[in-house]
Amino acid sequence: xxxxxxxxxxxxxxxxxxxxxxxxxxxxxxxxxxxxxxxxxxxxxxxxxxxxxxxxxxxxxxxxxxxxxxxxxxxxxxxxxxxxxxxxxxxxxxxxxxxxxxxxxxxxxxxxxxxxxxxxxxxxxxxxxxxxxxxxxxxxxxxxxxxxxxxxxxxxxxxxxxxxxxxxxxxxxxxxxxxxxxxxxxxxxxxxxxxxxxxxxxxxxxxxxxxxxxxxxxxxxxxxxxxxxxxxxxxxxxxxxxxxxxxxxxxxxx
Amino acid sequence: xxxxxxxxxxxxxxxxxxxxxxxxxxxxxxxxxxxxxxxxxxxxxxxxxxxxxxxxxxxxxxxxxxxxxxxxxxxxxxxxxxxxxxxxxxxxxxxxxxxxxxxxxxxxxxxxxxxxxxxxxxxxxxxxxxxxxxxxxxxxxxxxxxxxxxxxxxxxxxxxxxxxxxxxxxxxxxxxxxxxxxxxxxxxxxxxxxxxxxxxxxxxxxxxxxxxxxxxxxxxxxxxxxxxxxxxxxxxxxxxxxxxxxxxxxxxxxxxxxxxxxxxxxxxxxxxxxxxxxxxxxxxxxxxxxxxxxxxxxxxxxxxxxxxxxxxxxxxxxxxxxxxxxxxxxxxxxxxxxxxxxxxxxxxxxxxxxxxxxxxxxxxxxxxxxxxxxxxxxxxxxxxxxxxxxxxxxxxxxxxxxxxxxxxxxxxxxxxxxxxxxxxxxxxxxxxxxxxxxxxxxxxxxxxxxxxxxxxxxxxxxxxxxxxxxxxxxxxxxxxxxxxxxxxxxxxxxxxxxxxxxxxxxxxxxxx
Numbered sequence: 212x213x214x215x216x217x218x219x220x221x222x223x224x225x226x227x228x229x230x231x232x233x234x235x236x237x238x239x240x241x242x243x244x245x246x247x248x249x250x251x252x253x254x255x256x257x258x259x260x261x262x263x264x265x266x267x268x269x270x271x272x273x274x275x276x277x278x279x280x281x282x283x284x285x286x287x288x289x290x291x292x293x294x295x296x297x298x299x300x301x302x303x304x305x306x307x308x309x310x311x312x313x314x315x316x317x318x319x320x321x322x323x324x325x326x327x328x329x330x331x332x333x334x335x336x337x338x339x340x341x342x343x344x345x346x347x348x349x350x351x352x353x354x355x356x357x358x359x360x361x362x363x364x365x366x367x368x369x370x371x372x373x374x375x376x377x378x379x380x381x382x383x384x385x386x387x388x389x390x391x392x393x394x395x396x397x398x399x400x401x402x403x404x405x406x407x408x409x410x411x412x413x414x415x416x417x418x419x420x421x422x423x424x425x426x427x428x429x430x431x432x433x434x435x436x437x438x439x440x441x442x443x444x445x446x447x448x449x450x451x452x453x454x455x456x457x458x459x460x461x462x463x464x465x
Numbered sequence: 466x467x468x469x470x471x472x473x474x475x476x477x478x479x480x481x482x483x484x485x486x487x488x489x490x491x492x493x494x495x496x497x498x499x500x501x502x503x504x505x506x507x508x509x510x511x512x513x514x515x516x517x518x519x520x521x522x523x524x525x526x527x528x529x530x531x532x533x534x535x536x537x538x539x540x541x542x543x544x545x546x547x548x549x550x551x552x553x554x555x556x557x558x559x560x561x562x563x564x565x566x567x568x569x570x571x572x573x574x575x576x577x578x579x580x581x582x583x584x585x586x587x588x589x590x591x592x593x594x595x596x597x598x599x600x601x602x603x604x605x606x607x608x609x610x611x612x613x614x615x616x617x618x619x620x621x622x623x624x625x626x627x628x629x630x631x632x633x634x635x636x637x638x639x640x641x642x643x644x645x646x647x648x649x650x651x652x653x654x655x656x657x658x659x660x661x662x663x664x665x666x667x668x669x670x671x672x673x674x675x676x677x678x679x680x681x682x683x684x685x686x687x688x689x690x691x692x693x694x695x696x697x698x699x700x701x702x703x704x705x706x707x708x709x710x711x712x713x714x715x716x717x718x719x720x721x722x723x724x725x726x727x728x729x730x731x732x733x734x735x736x737x738x739x740x741x742x743x744x745x746x747x748x749x750x751x752x753x754x755x756x757x758x759x760x761x762x763x764x765x766x767x768x769x770x771x772x773x774x775x776x777x778x779x780x781x782x783x784x785x786x787x788x789x790x791x792x793x794x795x796x797x798x799x800x801x802x803x804x805x806x807x808x809x810x811x812x813x814x815x816x817x818x819x820x821x822x823x824x825x826x827x828x829x830x831x832x833x834x835x836x837x838x839x840x841x842x843x844x845x846x847x848x849x850x851x852x853x854x855x856x857x858x859x860x861x862x863x864x865x866x867x868x869x870x871x872x873x874x875x876x877x878x879x880x881x882x883x884x885x886x887x888x889x890x891x892x893x894x895x896x897x898x899x900x901x902x903x904x905x906x907x908x909x910x911x912x913x914x915x916x917x918x919x920x921x922x923x924x925x926x927x928x929x930x931x932x933x934x935x936x937x938x939x940x941x942x943x944x945x946x947x948x949x950x951x952x953x954x955x956x957x958x959x960x961x962x963x964x965x966x967x968x969x970x971x972x973x974x975x976x977x
Contacts (some may be wrong), residue, residue, distance in 0.1 A: 268848045269847065269848060270844060270847055270848065290850045290851065290852060291850070293848055293849060293850035293851075294850035296848065297848075298844060298845075298848040300844055304841060304842040304843065304844055304845060305841070305842055305845075306774070306778060306841050306842060307841065308777070308778050308781040308782060309774070309777065309778070313777070315762075316762045316763070316770075317770050317773075317774050318845065318849075319762060319770075320765040320766070320767060320769065320770025320771075320773075321767050321770055321771070321845075321846070321849035321850075321851060322767075322849060322850060323766070323767055323850075325764075326761065326762035326763060326764045327762070329762050330761065330762040333762070349781070365845065
């Protein structure tokens with residue numbers, strides 16, 4: 212049974228958001244993601260996915276447009292917006308000389324989480340992600356998968372309403388990818404909102420409630436998998452076929 | 466054209482990589498800076514030739530009939546230069562051991578790994594020889610122009626010294642590998658290299674100060690004790706010195722010995738070099754278990770969490786600590802000289818103040834770079850619900866806190882001698898540390914902490930500004946401690962310098 216997310220409160224609203232570097236990276240983008248939704252943003256390389264998400268989390272300032280997170284204007288009150296948002300990039304940036312436990316304590320301090328609450332969450336996350344044997348080892352010897360798990364635990368330790376992930380499964384082995392996906396599903400079940408970019412279309416197909424396809428800095432299609440299929444006129448195709456058809460149409464139109 | 470995977474083919478590949486590394490170091494990666502770098506090098510070369518004229522012109526007429534004193538002076542200078550070359554070569558060997566870079570490609574290719582590593586060792590030797598020749602060139606050129614072409618033989622001696630320094634660095638580093646293992650060798654080798662580079666210079670200067678009250682290294686080398694205990698002038702010990710003076714038989718022997726020692730070490734170590742490089746590459750997967758100081762999360766404000774993080778990261782990186790504190794070590798000889806020259810009266814504290822303030826400024830510059838530019842998780846900090854200015858303040862507080870912790874005992878000792886002088890010293894420390902931090906803020910870039918070694922080449926303006934600012938605050942504090950109104954003038958110069966830096970800084974102009 213499909214959930215009608217449009218009856219849910221809006222978790223993220225982008226209106227006319229633009230960003231230009233040498234050429235337009237994001238071009239008057241409108242995007243709405245609802246609370247409790249798992250939203251996948253897919254698109255070819257250089258489509259503007261990462262730039263869009265970096266603007267949402269406050270790492271880049273848009274040239275034009277507005278960004279609203281859970282009713283908070285993220286451009287005029289970034290601190291309040293950041294309080295309920297988490298960001299995880301494809302390259303896990305953690306401190307080599309800290310242990311996962313110390314890293315989570317640091318993140319909890321940055322988000323001003325009450326120590327007892329943060330500690331309980333940290334223990335849960337360390338357990339869920341299978342980091343227990345390494346919780347008191349410095350991160351400097353960790354593999355990419357372990358570093359990504361530590362970074363993910365850091366993103367979740369402050370219990371964000373909106374979790375934004377940029378290619379979180381890149382370079383992870385099957386077991387680690389499964390653990391990450393399980394944790395994200397759990398967050399959505401608990402009422403959190405997840406927005407994720409991915410090049411692995413099977414992941415978007417299986418996990419996302421809605422999928423947005425972005426190309427040339429614009430949202431060219433959006434909806435559930437069935438809705439996207441209807442747009443191409445094919446009903447039994449995979450997301451990969453649908454994606455390639457829609458992107459090809461966009462390129463031809465451009 | 467050479468055969469692929471042959472020695473000459475591999476050597477040309479290594480030469481190309483080495484050349485591009487050097488160009489990137491000189492131009493800080495910017496193509497447009499190449500012309501400025503070339504102009505800078507020409508000016509530097511001219512300055513070095515003037516400096517060489519000032520220091521060695523009087524020795525130009527020395528010949529083969531030189532006495533023990535001349536031979537001791539030349540040999541001491543050669544040994545001093547060699548210790549610096551050894552330090553540089555150890556740095557290079559350690560860096561190549563631990564940079565994984567193309568290791569996988571090399572070891573999975575059908576090319577002989579032994580041949581590849583032999584060529585790589587040759588590259589280290591070539592770099593050492595090139596550095597040695599470049600540094601020696603102004604002195605040799607001046608001597609050759611003023612004293613005759615026989616001085617050009619010194620180039621051969623310098624090249625042989627570079628070869629022997631590389632051989633010694635290889636032997637030392639590989640011995641460390643065998644004795645203490647891959648994991649500890651990295652840190653120990655880097656510290657040993659830094660200490661070798663610094664200790665001989667500092668030791669000679671301190672000896673010179675006690676024997677003659679001068680900073681000159683030659684004073685110690687010309688002492689009666691040294692001349693009494695030196696070998697006879699006919700001894701083979703003086704061959705390198707005699708070769709420098711134009712004894713071509715000695716020159717041939719020195720070059721032959723250098724080439725033979727380097728060749729033997731390459732032949733001996735090239736197989737082990739590969740084995741150790743593989744072991745070193747595996748070090749990254751080693752784990753360090755941290756003692757559980759506390760099982761409970763502590764209540765901290767965001768700013769306090771940031772400060773705590775900075776302190777803990779610095780404390781856990783002994784190499785960074787050693788590199789940073791090494792700057793203070795170099796200030797010991799001038800401090801001693803100042804103390805001996807002027808400090809015998811009641812005004813001893815006045816001569817100590819500028820040295821301490823200068824050290825604080827330099828140390829703060831390094832710490833500020835680590836804290837402000839060397840942030841390993843920039844996205845995390847930037848997406849945290851804390852104002853960007855608060856983040857910067859927390860980092861500045863972390864730097865000033867560390868400086869206060871290091872220098873508080875020194876100031877406390879000064880209080881016993883002169884309360885006013887100690888107060889001026891404390892103010893000077895704060896001003897110099899604050900100014901260096903501000904300069905790092907003006908020139909901040911996004912970098913990883915591991916790039917600390919290259920921070921000085923990434924912004925030379927910031928490096929010079931930091932040095933001049935520290936000197937200006939040192940002068941201000943010394944004059945203030947001496948209770949003269951000219952301190953105000955020095956303070957105005959220091960502030961003016963800071964204002965000038967701020968005016969041209971990329972942070973203000975928006976340039977990158």
